[in-house]
Amino acid sequence: MAQPKDVQALYELARQFTLLNLPADKKALTRKVELSGESFRGKREKRDAEYIFVVEDVENGFIAASSQVLAKNGIPKSPNYSFEVLKKERFSQELGIGFIHQILRLKVNEDGGTELGGLVVDRGYRRRPEKVGKIASLTRFAFIALNRERFEDDLHSEMAPPLTDEGRSEFWESLGRRFTGMPYKEADLLSQQNNNFIRSLFPEEDIYLCLLDSKARLVLGRVG
Incomplete structure (x- = not known):
C-alpha cells in the first residue's frame, strides 16, 4: 500500500x-x-x-x-470506451467483385x-x-x-499504445485527433477527469480502417 x-x-x-x-x-x-x-x-x-x-x-x-x-x-457517469474490430463484407453483383473490410465500432460499457x-x-x-x-x-x-x-x-x-519519440500516437493522430482536435496526451489526460467528450465527438457509425493512414493501421492492436 x-x-x-x-x-x-x-x-x-x-x-x-x-x-x-x-x-x-x-x-x-x-x-x-x-x-x-x-x-x-x-x-x-x-x-x-x-x-x-x-x-x-x-x-x-x-x-x-x-x-x-x-x-x-466503466459506470454510467464515466463509461469505459473502446473500439471493437469487426469485419464487414461488401459485394457488387454488377461488377462481380467484393471486399471484406475491417471496421471499428465504438463500444460503450457502463458496467x-x-x-x-x-x-x-x-x-x-x-x-x-x-x-x-x-x-x-x-x-x-x-x-x-x-x-x-x-x-x-x-x-x-x-495496454499503452506504441508512441513515437515525441510521444505521438500514430493511430490517435489518424483518427482521434480528427474528431477531437487534441493530441493524444491531452485527450488521455482529460479522459481521466471526464471522458464524456468521447461519446459527444466520436462518430456512432462504423469507421472503415482502409480510410485511415497506413501508419495508423500498422500499430492497431500493438502494445507500446
Whole structure:
C-alpha cells in the first residue's frame, strides 16, 4: 500500500516512463496516494476506489516497483470506451467483385470490470533475481482474492499504445485527433477527469480502417 511518504519515490519512478496512471506530477501523485489510502481503509465505494501497491527496497528506501487496481472501470457517469474490430463484407453483383473490410465500432460499457494497471519496475531493478515486477503484479491478485466484495468478477488490463519519440500516437493522430482536435496526451489526460467528450465527438457509425493512414493501421492492436 502506497503511503504519503512514498510520493517522492513514486515521482522518481514515474519520471522514467510516460504513463498517465502514474504521472510524473507530485500534486497528481499526492491525490492518487490519498485516494488509494481511502480505498484501502474502505472509505470509497467500489465505483470510485483505486489501489496503489509498491515494492520497497528497505535498505535504501527506493520504490523498486509499483502496480495499481481500479476497482471498477466503466459506470454510467464515466463509461469505459473502446473500439471493437469487426469485419464487414461488401459485394457488387454488377461488377462481380467484393471486399471484406475491417471496421471499428465504438463500444460503450457502463458496467465495466476491474482494471489491472500501472505495473512499472524501476530500470535498475529489472532482470534481477528478486523479480520485483512479478511481486508487484501478483500482490494485486492476492489482495483481490482476499477482498472479493471490493472488486468485479471480470478483470482486464488496458495496454499503452506504441508512441513515437515525441510521444505521438500514430493511430490517435489518424483518427482521434480528427474528431477531437487534441493530441493524444491531452485527450488521455482529460479522459481521466471526464471522458464524456468521447461519446459527444466520436462518430456512432462504423469507421472503415482502409480510410485511415497506413501508419495508423500498422500499430492497431500493438502494445507500446
